[in-house]
Amino acid sequence: MADALSVIPASVLRNLSDKLYEKRKNAALEVEGIVKQLALSGDHEKISAVIKLLAKEFTYSPQANHRKGGLIGLAAATVGLTSEAAQHLEQIVPPVLNSLSDQDSRVRYYACEALYNIAKVVRGDLIIFFNQIFDALCKLSADSDANVQSAAHLLDRLVKDIVTESDQFSIEEFIPLLRERMNVLNPYVRQFLVGWITVLDSVPDIDMLGFLPDFLDGLFNMLSDSSPEIRQQADSALSEFLQEIKNSPSVDYGRMAEILVQRAASPDEFTRLTAITWINEFVKLGGDQLVPYYADILGAILPCISDKEEKIRVVARETNEELRSIKSDPAETFDVGAILYIARRQLDSEWEATRIEALHWISTLLDRHRAEVLCFLNDIFDTLLKALSDSSDEVVLLVLDIHACIARDPQHFHQLIVFLVHNFRVDHSLLERRGALIIRRLCVLLDAERVYRELSTILEGEADLDFACIMALNLILLTSSELSVLRELLKQSLVNAAGKDLFVSLYASWCHSPMAILSLCLLAQAYQHASAVIQSLVEEDINVKFLVQLDKLIRLLETPIFAYLRLQLLEPGRYIWLLKALYGLLMLLPQQSAAFKILRTRLKTVPSHSFNGDQLKRASSGNPCSQILHYSGSQITEDGNLRQDNGNLQNGINFASRLQQFVQMQRQHRMLEKSQEQSIARSSSTLSKEGPEAEESRGPQTSNSNLPPSRSSRRGLG
Known part of the structure; x- marks a missing residue:
């Protein structure tokens, strides 16, 4: 100093x-x-x-x-x-x-x-x-x-x-400082930082591209700045870096991919567009480097496919197709489970386009890596079943395609049908809205006979009789063009072994519904049995639901599907039991109904025919006063039991046993209906005794709306 x-x-x-x-x-x-x-x-x-x-x-x-x-x-x-x-x-x-x-x-x-x-x-x-x-x-x-x-x-x-101009500058020492500052929100600081990044990137001897992952997220953050000037500067810097990436032989795609995936979900439109554009280029350029990040990239792409901005949707779709076209081996770090997880998660998206593409990915993985996908089946199966309730028909059809692909294996086929029936049972709205579509599509994809046999086997042992009744598959069979081969096989039931086996297989479950059995018999040309079924019906069977379904059947008889039946009426002598069955249906219909008029008009066109004594005897159902219904050598007595004689077999089908099966099933349904009615009556009686005050205090839990609906209030697949 x-x-x-x-x-x-x-x-x-x-x-x-x-x-x-x-x-x-x-x-x-x-x-x-x-x-x-x-x-x-x-x-x-x-x-x-x-x-x-x-x-x-x-x-x-x-x-x-x-x-x-x-x-x-x-x-x-x-x-x-x-x-x-x-x-x-x-x-x-x-x-x-x-x-x-x-x-x-x-x-x-x-x-x-x-x-x-x-x-x-x-x-x-x-x-x-x-x-x-x-x-x-x-x-x-x-x-x-x-x-x-x-x-x-x-x-x-x-x-x-x-x-x-210096050769002493250390980029390695500078980058941590830059990275630390990149998330500052002050606009002046942001301009300062972008300015430095741009200047350093312009120096040939300074490798800013190699350190891009360290400050890339900060640059993307600036794309949503309120200042147009800062957004423009950040965009310009990013554009320059992207161009350098295209021209560079070695880039760390992985670290940057993680950043881009996050930014693709930004609430800022411009940031999303820039991020998805970068991802698009990375998918084209990254090759094997990006394989471990495919799931994350897909997770970013799928939501953007439904973006409100068209430019983003276009780039996202292009990227999605590019990514799907790359064929990778699970042995090379390609994580099938991770991709499936992303696709499954996107099935909950509110946007239809995203859900559709997620399903396309599952389908693609099944096609390329079936064994690996089936290892994760328990993780995705419930979600795929849930997707059958989707509001979009296209989504439902794609889900069914995937289910059908999985169900090529017998054990998975059985599992699918079991789960499907379970879903129909617990969700009647699904049955009503999608039941016919689902079953028709599965019949196309998996063989109609196989599907119907499996459904029938499951429904045969169904404990919920109401559900078994509304699950009757007859209207789908009678109306769907996809099931024409199955109808032709059933027409051969009395002369063909395959037709007989199918008839017997379906009968057990279809006897839950009188109308299903009648339509099955008419289709199989088992007219004598149809007549016996009609005459076995008792008063309780002929309710509103029965008449509604009978109306549908009468109208179906006028469609091209039953043209063969109407032509058979030209030979009344040969088809006596058909004529008797139709007259039996006519007798069950109210005269004022439109169905009655339709069927009566049709029967009036039958050519007149004189029956001889033997024919009349064969056609007779016996003396009504005896209260015994005769059927081909067998009798149903007043108590509902079947007494069999010889001669009740046709092409190996024991129609007498079938009729007994039907009668017993209908008796179970009647008992269930009476039990439900008694339950409703008891509940109503309790409410009446307790008075309005008690009813109000109970709240909605005692309302009749929570009681099991009556059979007549439920709708079936038709």
Whole structure:
């Protein structure tokens, strides 16, 4: 300190801390001259003493004017040192950097000015302080004082020039600092950061692309800035980097893919578009590097397929097709389970297009990696079943395609049908809205006879009789063009072994519904049995539901499907039992109904025919007064039991046993219906005894709406 005081006059030191700028400036010029003389004489010890004095007594002084004088003095000393300044920078620069964060804006301004003048002298030698300078400039770019901001901008431009021409700059040391600052929200800081990224990327010897994953997320964050200028700068920087990626042989796609996946879900439209555009390029360029990230990428693409912005939808679809066209081996880190998880999750999307593409992915995986997909079947099966309730027919059809593909294996086929019946049982709305579509499609995909046999086997042992009744599959069989082959097979039931087996297989479950059995018999041309079924019906069977279904059957008899039956009426003598069955149906219909008029009109067109005694005897059902119904050598007595005689077999079908099976099943249904009616009556009686006050206190849980619906209120697949 004494050395410094011996070379710097007291008047100079006094003026250096004066409140007037001109006096401080003149004093600084004298300091410059003194230091220059010391440098020429090589007395660096005294130079160090002068710098130490300026730093300690001035730049760290509690007096603002002293700090201002110290800063201008240090800059002057550096100018005086010229080429000798580098060896004293460790003393000169730290006090100046400290002053850049001074609480006094004027001090901060002079600090910027001082560092600017120092940098002009030492140029590249200043690089060793780059990170500290960058950190200070980052803060000053958002300074509250406009003059300080202006001075900082000048200093910033000079430092950029120095860095671009220096071969000492360390990008490895700088990147952590940049990464730390990238998520700052201040617009001035953001402009500052983008400016530096752009400048450094323009330097051929600096590999900014190699460190892109470190600050890529920050750049994407800026795309949604409220300032158009910042958005434009960030977009420009990203566009430049994307172009470099296209031209670069080695890029870390993986780390960047993780960032892009997150940004593809941004609420900002421009950010989503940019992210999905990058993903599109990565899928084209990334190759094997991206295999471990396929699931994450797919998770980003699928929602964008339904984006409200058309540009995003277009790029997302293109990317999706590109990704699906890449054939990868599970042995090469291709995670089938992860892809399935994403596809399954997207089946819950509110957007139809996304759900459809998710199903296409499951289908693609089944086609390419069937064994691996089936290993995850338990994870996706319930979701696929749930998707059968989707509001979109296209989604439902795709789900059925997938189910059919899975069900090529016998054990999976049985599992599918069991689960399907279960879903129909617990969700009657699914049965009503989608039942026919689902069964028809499965019949096309999996062989109609196989599907119907399996359904019949399951329904045969169905404990829920109401459900078994409404699950009757007759109307689908009678109306669907997809089931024409099955109808033709059933028409051969009395003459063909395959037809007989199918008839017997269906009969057990279809006897839950009188109308189903009647339609099955008419289709199989088992007219005598149809007549016996009609005559076996009792009063309780002929309810509103029965009449509604009978109306449907009568109308179906007028369709092309039953053209063969109507033509058979041209030979009434040969088809006596058909005629009797139709007349039996006519007798069950109310005269005022439209179905009655339709059937009566049809029967009036039957050619007149004289029956001989034997024919009449064969056609007779016996004396009604005897209360015994005769059927082909068998009798159903008053108590509902069947008494069999010989001659009741036709093509191996024991129709007498079938009729007994039907009668017993209908008796079970009647008992169930009576039980339900008694339950309703008891509930109503309880409510009446308790009075309106008790009913109100019970709330909705005692409402009749929560009681099991009557059979007549339920609808079937038809």
